[in-house]
Amino acid sequence: MSPRRREYDESDVRIRPNRKGSRPRTKERPAHEDAVPGFVVGVDRGRYTVLVEDRLVTAMKARALGRKSIVVGEHVRLVGDTSGDCDALARIVRQDPRTAVLRRTADDTDPVERIIVANADQLVIVTALADPEPRPRMIDRCLVAAYDAGMEPLLLLTKADLADADAFLATYAPLKVRYVVTSLTGDGGLPRGLEELHAALADRVSVLVGHSGVGKSTLVNALVPGALRATGDVNDVTGRGRHTSTSAVALRLPDDDGWVIDTPGVRSFGLAHVDPARIINHFPDLEPGTAECPRGCTHDEPECALDAWVEGGHAGPAGPSRLESLRRLLRARTPGHGD
Structure with a gap:
């Protein structure tokens, strides 16, 4: 005998809930009129x-x-x-317009820009006078990035107790770039030149950029008591510093006197985001010499007027090295060339 067939009615029909809700979709975003302003001082894994x-x-x-x-x-x-x-979590719903953006790329042919910081008005290029040795071409790259971003550069020379700063500064004298010279220890164990540095940073938002081992974090710890930025030594074999800071962080100077943004040490500073035609504009000691260049001059060819300009002493004693730095930057924009 076959089983009796069951009769179904509407009560047996199961309707899947509408997970998207019954409200019609809209392209209008919430206004978030109650959103509160804030300043990003650190970023870590989302x-x-x-x-x-x-x-x-x-x-x-x-x-x-x-x-x-x-x-x-x-x-x-x-x-x-x-x-x-400690357990609270907010949401960032809006980004205010940026006044300045400091960018770099991994190399001069990498199309991917990496934004280091936003809204800083001063780029502090930190370099040691010794241990590790200074790299002028790296400094030139940072200067180009600063000028291109509309930021004012400041040269911060560390470890002046190990080497004289005058010869190094002579290279940049034609640019009239502001500078501060510090040494490892002064009165009370604090770096010498700290007061002058604090005055140069006052009322500014300054980002510190430099190689590992040049003393950035040591200076930040002296400027901002309690910052506790990790410090490291220079490798005796390679002559390079070891990475200590792993992420950028903004720190307020005492007495609300400005901000310093400490960044991880960098090995390179690519300028793929800078139009090669604008690079000469960021060498103000050489740019006047291009007035006699032929139309369409790349400034890296036999007919370039910059050679005669530099040979005539118009760019100062550092002219030859500055011209070579310019041309290395221009050549690096071509695939297959490097710094």
Whole structure:
């Protein structure tokens, strides 16, 4: 005997819930009129440390911001829990317009730009006079990046107790770049020249860039007591510093006297984002010499007027080395060449 067939009615029909809800979709984004302003002081694996008034808030980026990068120095707007409690998490929903962006690439042919910091107005190029030896071409690259970003450069020379600074500074005298000279220890164990450096940083947002081992973190720890930035030594074999700082961080100077942004040590500073035609504009000691260049001159050819300009002493004693640095930068923009 076959089993009796069951009769079904509407109560047996199961309707899957509409997971997207019944409200019609809209392209209008929430206005977030209650969003509070904040200043990004640290970034770590998708979490952002943001200063809101007098407290530090942990935040994540809202999905609506998409692939927009948020870096140290950003002025942002947050919603959610901005209490700063240990388990609180806010959302960054808006990014204020940037006043300046410091960029670099891995090399001069890499199309991918890496934004280091936003909204800084001063680039502090930190180099040791010895241990490790200074690399003038790296400094030239940083100067080009600073001028291109609309930032004022400041040369910060460390370890002046190991080598004389005058010969090095003569190379950059035609540029009239501001500089501060410091040495390892002074009164009370603090670096000598610290007061002059503090005066140069006052009321500014300054980003420190330099090789590992040049003393950036040591100076930051002296400028901002309690910063606790890791410090390291120079490798005796390679002559290079060991990476200590692993991420950029913004630190307020005492008495609310400005901000310093310490960055990890860099091995290279690519300028793929800078138009080669603009590079000469960032060598103000050489640019006047291009007035007699032939039309379309690349400034790296036999007919270039810069050779006669430099030979005539118009660019000062450092002219030959500066011209070679310019041409190395221009050649590096061609695949197959390097710094």
